Amino acid sequence: MNDQAQLHTLEGLGAAVLVTMTILIITQSTVVVTPQSEMFMQVDLKQTASDTLTILDVAPQIAIQHNLTECVASYNVSTEATLLGGELEILDEELSAILADTMYNVDLAYMDNGNLTVKHVVINGMPTDNSVVARRLVTLYNSTVTNSGGTWDIADGDLLVVEVRLTAWQT
Amino acid sequence: MANLKDDTRGQWILLSGLTIAISLVTVAVLLNQAAVTGYYSSNAALEFPKEQIRDLTTQTRETAQSATLLAYQLNQSSNLSVPTIITTLLENYSMQTSILYASHGETVDIRVSNVSMNTSNTTIVDSIWMNISYYDGNTFYSSEPEIIEVNA
Amino acid sequence: MIPLHQDERAVSITMGYIMFSAIFIAFFVIVLMSADEILVDRPSSVVMENEFSDIGNMMATTLTDMYLIAPDNGRIDTSYTIPITIAGEYYAINADTATTDQIIEIVSSSSDRTVSVTISGIASTMAINGTALSSSQIHRISYDSRK
Numbered sequence: 430m431n432d433q434a435q436l437h438t439l440e441g442l443g444a445a446v447l448v449t450m451t452i453l454i455i456t457q458s459t460v461v462v463t464p465q466s467e468m469f470m471q472v473d474l475k476q477t478a479s480d481t482l483t484i485l486d487v488a489p490q491i492a493i494q495h496n497l498t499e500c501v502a503s504y505n506v507s508t509e510a511t512l513l514g515g516e517l518e519i520l521d522e523e524l525s526a527i528l529a530d531t532m533y534n535v536d537l538a539y540m541d542n543g544n545l546t547v548k549h550v551v552i553n554g555m556p557t558d559n560s561v562v563a564r565r566l567v568t569l570y571n572s573t574v575t576n577s578g579g580t581w582d583i584a585d586g587d588l589l590v591v592e593v594r595l596t597a598w599q600t
Numbered sequence: 601m602a603n604l605k606d607d608t609r610g611q612w613i614l615l616s617g618l619t620i621a622i623s624l625v626t627v628a629v630l631l632n633q634a635a636v637t638g639y640y641s642s643n644a645a646l647e648f649p650k651e652q653i654r655d656l657t658t659q660t661r662e663t664a665q666s667a668t669l670l671a672y673q674l675n676q677s678s679n680l681s682v683p684t685i686i687t688t689l690l691e692n693y694s695m696q697t698s699i700l701y702a703s704h705g706e707t708v709d710i711r712v713s714n715v716s717m718n719t720s721n722t723t724i725v726d727s728i729w730m731n732i733s734y735y736d737g738n739t740f741y742s743s744e745p746e747i748i749e750v751n752a
Numbered sequence: 753m754i755p756l757h758q759d760e761r762a763v764s765i766t767m768g769y770i771m772f773s774a775i776f777i778a779f780f781v782i783v784l785m786s787a788d789e790i791l792v793d794r795p796s797s798v799v800m801e802n803e804f805s806d807i808g809n810m811m812a813t814t815l816t817d818m819y820l821i822a823p824d825n826g827r828i829d830t831s832y833t834i835p836i837t838i839a840g841e842y843y844a845i846n847a848d849t850a851t852t853d854q855i856i857e858i859v860s861s862s863s864d865r866t867v868s869v870t871i872s873g874i875a876s877t878m879a880i881n882g883t884a885l886s887s888s889q890i891h892r893i894s895y896d897s898r899k
Contacts, residue, residue: 440769447776449622451783468642479651538703540696545703563651564704566659566697570670586674588667588689590696637802641809644832650817653828657821732826739830743823 470599471559474531478563478597481527485520486565495519495577498567501537501591503577504550515551524551528597532556536594547594560598567591652706653734653741656697660710661748663693664728668750671725682725683715690730706736713745726751796839800865803838804858808869810834811845811856818895819874827896836886841865843886850880861885 486497495503500520510516517535524533535551569589574581583589664686671685678685694710701708714729729745810832818828836842838860846857854875855868874880884891 440773444772444776447780451780452622453625454783465638465642468646469638472642472645475646475651538700540699545699565655566700568659568663568666568693570666586670586678586685586689588663588670588693590663590693590700592700637806640806640834641813644810644813645817648814648817648830650821653821657823732823738832739828741821741823741826741828743826745825746823747825 467559471561474559474597474599475561475563477528477531478533478561478595479565481524482563482565482593482595484527485523486567493523495523497565497593498569498573499577501567501579501593502569502573502581503579504537504548505580506548506582507580510549510552512552512554515553517550521551524595530599531597532600533595533597536596538592538594539589556596557598560596563595563597565593565595567593647738649706649734649736649739652701652736653739656701656708656710656734657732657743657746659697660693660730660732660746664690664730664748665750667693668725668728682723683717686715686725686728687712690728701734706734709733718751724751797865799839800841800860801867803835804843804860804865804867805869807834807838807845808856808858808867811847812869812871814893815856815871815874815880818893819878822878822895823897825897827894827898829892829894831890831892833889834884834886834891836889838886845884845886845891847880847882850875856880 482497485493485500488496490496497520500517500523503519504517508516515521520535524535532553533551534549534553534556536547536549538545538547540546567590569581569583569591571583571585571587574583581589667686667689668682670689671682674680674685675682690710690712697710698708709731710733711731712728713731715725716727716729718724718726726749728748728750730748731742731744732746733742733744734740814830814832818830822828834845841863842861844859844861846859850856850871854873855870858867858869860866871880878895882893
């Protein structure tokens with residue numbers, strides 16, 4: 430049994446405990462503040478998406494050729510977009526000009542004979558977890574549909590409320 | 601087992617084991633200390649249904665105005681009065697809007713409370729009074745009445 | 753010249769032991785004495801500063817949004833959630849001086865830390881008052897045009 434240098438061993442142990450304690454206490458004292466930058470971006474994106482729909486709906490004729498209501502009114506109800514080909518290309522063009530670095534899908538929701546119907550009109554891909562949805566209502570009449578050349582079935586003395594759902598996400 | 605404490609080989613392996621263990625403890629301690637900021641302000645901006653309520657009122661105003669114009673037209677070929685046609689159209693609008701909002705968990709109630717006619721020319725509608733209410737579980741909004749000038 | 757690593761003159765193991773011990777003990781004592789100041793006060797004030805302004809910004813955002821959509825005739829009512837303690841301290845959201853100073857204060861109830869956020873002149877057109885204590889998590893803000 431080797432019992433030499435017992436004090437050295439104890440010294441080494443003591444030093445190790447001291448150094449470990451010091452490191453532990455110092456690391457515990459640091460405060461790491463994580464900003465929720467992911468949420469900031471989501472807030473920003475949601476604002477942009479809502480503003481985009483508002484701008485498209487209220488912009489005067491000289492600024493934009495077809496506003497949101499006219500775009501929706503020109504929709505051919507019997508068709509639906511796929512990943513390869515979208516419907517409502519005018520709307521897609523106008524949206525892509527405003528939402529330059531953003532991916533988006535557009536759906537239309539409306540009441541069809543008492544049933545809630547959702548039609549996809551622009552599909553750019555699968556939304557990610559951080560996607561946001563902006564919605565805006567447009568009211569269609571027989572005259573607006575006839576003027577824009579859509580195939581909505583609305584009686585002369587009736588109106589149809591269509592909800593435009595814009596799902597946007599950052600790539 | 602007798603040689604275990606006399607065996608001085610593999611010291612580097614033991615030392616690296618110790619180093620990794622200490623660094624793991626450090627990382628765990630740092631992660632637990634991480635304080636999250638910016639959550640409440642971002643969350644308030646995301647959760648508060650500002651755009652929904654704004655869209656609801658602007659759309660109701662727009663629809664009331666366009667429904668009035670349509671009612672004048674329909675009145676030519678029908679024996680119903682202008683206020684009756686307006687009320688029917690807006691009730692239809694209200695029903696469709698409520699269902700659309702209900703599909704994403706928001707309760708919306710829109711009612712026509714009064715269609716007020718011009719005092720000098722009683723065939724012209726001056727304003728439409730509507731009661732709008734909205735509730736999404738956190739935020740309640742009601743505008744009773746929302747007075748919409750339709751005599752442009 | 754004698755090779756350095758073989759030269760063992762002027763070496764005292766005991767002296768080295770005492771010197772190293774002294775250095776380590778001094779280091780430890782210094783760390784221990786300043787521990788409260790460096791390790792508790794500073795981090796918690798950093799956390800409180802950040803979290804208080806977070807809560808303050810939430811209030812300002814919500815109030816601005818409510819102001820923007822407030823109806824001419826009607827009311828609007830919203831609830832918000834706040835943490836019960838921030839860095840272990842209870843606090844109050846104070847809007848009593850909002851109308852005169854255009855600010856909302858977040859005041860800690862056990863220390864004297866206060867963070868103020870401005871509400872960009874809203875209070876001059878819409879009276880804002882009230883105090884919310886962090887002892888409850890859910891609070892409400894109400895606006896009624898007829899009151």
